[in-house]
Amino acid sequence: VVEQTLADVGEFGLVDRLLELVGPGRPGEVGPGDDAAVVGLVGPVVATTDVLVEGLHFRLDWAEPLEVGAKAAAQSCADVAAMGGRTDALLVGFGGPPSTPVELALGLMRGLVDEAARAGARVVGGDVVRSESLLLSVTALGTLLGPHPVQRSGACPGDRVVVAGSLGASAAGLAVLMTSDPGLRKQHAGVVARHRRPVPDYDLAVALARAGASAMIDTSDGFAADAGHVARASGVGLVVDCAALPVAAGVAAAGHALGVDPLTWVLGGGEDHAFLATMPAGADLPDGVQVVGEVVEGSGVVDTAGRPLAGGHDHFGGGS
Amino acid sequence: VVEQTLADVGEFGLVDRLLELVGPGRPGEVGPGDDAAVVGLVGPVVATTDVLVEGLHFRLDWAEPLEVGAKAAAQSCADVAAMGGRTDALLVGFGGPPSTPVELALGLMRGLVDEAARAGARVVGGDVVRSESLLLSVTALGTLLGPHPVQRSGACPGDRVVVAGSLGASAAGLAVLMTSDPGLRKQHAGVVARHRRPVPDYDLAVALARAGASAMIDTSDGFAADAGHVARASGVGLVVDCAALPVAAGVAAAGHALGVDPLTWVLGGGEDHAFLATMPAGADLPDGVQVVGEVVEGSGVVDTAGRPLAGGHDHFGGGS
Numbered sequence: 001v002v003e004q005t006l007a008d009v010g011e012f013g014l015v016d017r018l019l020e021l022v023g024p025g026r027p028g029e030v031g032p033g034d035d036a037a038v039v040g041l042v043g044p045v046v047a048t049t050d051v052l053v054e055g056l057h058f059r060l061d062w063a064e065p066l067e068v069g070a071k072a073a074a075q076s077c078a079d080v081a082a083m084g085g086r087t088d089a090l091l092v093g094f095g096g097p098p099s100t101p102v103e104l105a106l107g108l109m110r111g112l113v114d115e116a117a118r119a120g121a122r123v124v125g126g127d128v129v130r131s132e133s134l135l136l137s138v139t140a141l142g143t144l145l146g147p148h149p150v151q152r153s154g155a156c157p158g159d160r161v162v163v164a165g166s167l168g169a170s171a172a173g174l175a176v177l178m179t180s181d182p183g184l185r186k187q188h189a190g191v192v193a194r195h196r197r198p199v200p201d202y203d204l205a206v207a208l209a210r211a212g213a214s215a216m217i218d219t220s221d222g223f224a225a226d227a228g229h230v231a232r233a234s235g236v237g238l239v240v241d242c243a244a245l246p247v248a249a250g251v252a253a254a255g256h257a258l259g260v261d262p263l264t265w266v267l268g269g270g271e272d273h274a275f276l277a278t279m280p281a282g283a284d285l286p287d288g289v290q291v292v293g294e295v296v297e298g299s300g301v302v303d304t305a306g307r308p309l310a311g312g313h314d315h316f317g318g319g320s
Numbered sequence: 321v322v323e324q325t326l327a328d329v330g331e332f333g334l335v336d337r338l339l340e341l342v343g344p345g346r347p348g349e350v351g352p353g354d355d356a357a358v359v360g361l362v363g364p365v366v367a368t369t370d371v372l373v374e375g376l377h378f379r380l381d382w383a384e385p386l387e388v389g390a391k392a393a394a395q396s397c398a399d400v401a402a403m404g405g406r407t408d409a410l411l412v413g414f415g416g417p418p419s420t421p422v423e424l425a426l427g428l429m430r431g432l433v434d435e436a437a438r439a440g441a442r443v444v445g446g447d448v449v450r451s452e453s454l455l456l457s458v459t460a461l462g463t464l465l466g467p468h469p470v471q472r473s474g475a476c477p478g479d480r481v482v483v484a485g486s487l488g489a490s491a492a493g494l495a496v497l498m499t500s501d502p503g504l505r506k507q508h509a510g511v512v513a514r515h516r517r518p519v520p521d522y523d524l525a526v527a528l529a530r531a532g533a534s535a536m537i538d539t540s541d542g543f544a545a546d547a548g549h550v551a552r553a554s555g556v557g558l559v560v561d562c563a564a565l566p567v568a569a570g571v572a573a574a575g576h577a578l579g580v581d582p583l584t585w586v587l588g589g590g591e592d593h594a595f596l597a598t599m600p601a602g603a604d605l606p607d608g609v610q611v612v613g614e615v616v617e618g619s620g621v622v623d624t625a626g627r628p629l630a631g632g633h634d635h636f637g638g639g640s
Contacts, residue, residue, distance in 0.1 A: 033553075034403070035399040035402040036400050036403045037366070037368065038364050038366050041365050045365055045461065047357050048355065048411070049412070049445060049446060056449070078355075082355040093371035094371075127370050129373060131373040132452065135371070141461070144358065152355070233353075
């Protein structure tokens with residue numbers, strides 16, 4: 001059996017296959033296949049967009065297409081959840097060379113549909129184009145479930161800093177994958193799986209918003225960098241007790257095996273898509289949330305000994 | 321003065337410059353700079369996404385960055401208008417290599433902001449990533465102004481086929497650009513300008529929806545191909561009087577100069593972003609709309625002599 005490529009089926013052929021996979025719109029809505037989708041959202045719309053490029057944001061020798069698609073959806077749905085919202089609809093842009101196997105494109109879309117369903121959403125529209133590198137653009141549209149949008153800028157001195165979810169697994173998994181050692185990959189399959197497909201706890205983020213979170217962000221750039229974003233946007237300082245940070249299962253073991261301090265991954269590793277929130281003194285914390293520090297007057301993010309937290313990265317390898 | 325690149329300013333440096341250009345969100349909304357934007361849309365949301373890649377969808381040796389950005393926005397806003405909607409918000413994904421001049425990225429965004437304003441919208445969010453080729457993803461979110469979404473599938477036998485806007489300028493301009501002849505480019509500057517930056521009449525599309533359009537599409541793939549989309553989705557045939565098609569200014573002259581039948585561009589050329597609609601017998605036609613044919617029982621798109629209309633293209637150069 002010769003594998004079909006995009007050149008074989010053409011743009012419209014691929015679109016037909018993708019539409020079949022995604023399914024029609026809900027009654028009263030307009031699903032994929034027209035000029036635009038029409039989605040029945042109630043109230044203010046939460047909207048975010050992400051672009052992912054092969055070789056930079058994902059590698060298909062390290063993950064199945066389904067995992068890559070699911071991770072792309074998770075990234076956008078986590079952004080909606082970090083505002084206190086639930087994702088209702090995804091729009092997906094797909095680009096690839098004519099030599100791309102049709103099954104690969106369908107696998108990516110299966111992952112997007114799968115993670116969308118986990119978040120309470122479905123794919124309602126998209127675009128298919130030719131491009132040199134494989135690429136995905138994912139736009140998530142959602143509804144606010146909290147009393148108001150939870151921004152990065154609302155943290156106040158006296159608030160507790162909390163984390164929903166665990167940290168370090170994605171970076172640990174990436175480090176294991178980079179060794180190219182099949183034994184290590186097998187031994188540390190848990191963190192590798194989390195690198196390939198993060199599983200954000202969307203409901204817990206919404207619970208934090210409903211409990212009165214003053215600020216929230218998902219840890220996509222890494223805990224230290226994302227804590228820095230909150231501190232900067234809010235005009236406050238954050239003091240973090242590193243010993244209290246929720247370290248993901250398998251991170252310590254991977255650190256031991258690779259000779260890396262797990263805290264490097266916990267503080268500096270991106271793509272965990274946990275949620276960092278600040279909670280006013282009176283707020284009840286939902287179950288499963290970890291208190292990791294407090295908001296203070298000042299600026300920057302430090303540990304309990306006053307040392308700046310290291311971590312984060314810049315996609316252009318540049319300055320400032 | 322050494323030109324700054326993305327590598328010089330870094331991802332966060334570029335984001336800061338783009339945020340400055342785009343401006344803050346409206347009161348009560350969340351604009352760019354947080355995990356997600358929050359937009360106060362009323363009623364069902366019209367949503368569409370497009371991906372554009374340098375070398376395939378645009379060439380920066382043929383157009384200014386501002387024109388490329390404006391064209392990208394126009395493409396998505398025209399899709400919203402073709403449903404009978406007005407675009408309220410754009411989300412923009414930008415990808416480029418570290419060597420990309422900052423001014424180029426800012427120029428693209430200026431064009432996006434400019435065309436968004438022409439459509440009644442603003443840029444509310446986005447993403448900046450590294451990629452080998454320059455790329456843009458544009459998502460448009462809008463509000464329905466017509467009584468219901470105007471889909472491709474509503475055309476009925478007996479309806480008139482109408483066009484809002486004119487046809488052929490984009491393809492004629494492209495043909496002139498491809499000659500690389502500075503004299504021709506100057507002589508046919510009008511169609512070249514339309515190729516670089518189409519100016520869809522968003523209001524006229526909304527007027528068609530309000531007047532009761534049974535189906536509508538914007539001519540992005542070319543009139544013949546887009547008429548085919550409507551015929552297929554509606555399960556009808558379209559008979560088009562080619563002599564009645566509104567040929568854009570300058571198309572006939574460019575055809576004469578290049579020895580090309582202008583009808584080739586009028587029927588086959590994409591990216592004019594005119595609007596093709598079908599109007600029930602009783603509907604009043606808004607001013608500026610041209611009747612070009614009628615909907616009949618059957619299938620396919622033919623001229624008044626019964627010959628199939630040629631045109632359209634496939635982005636993967638593929639079959640089916």
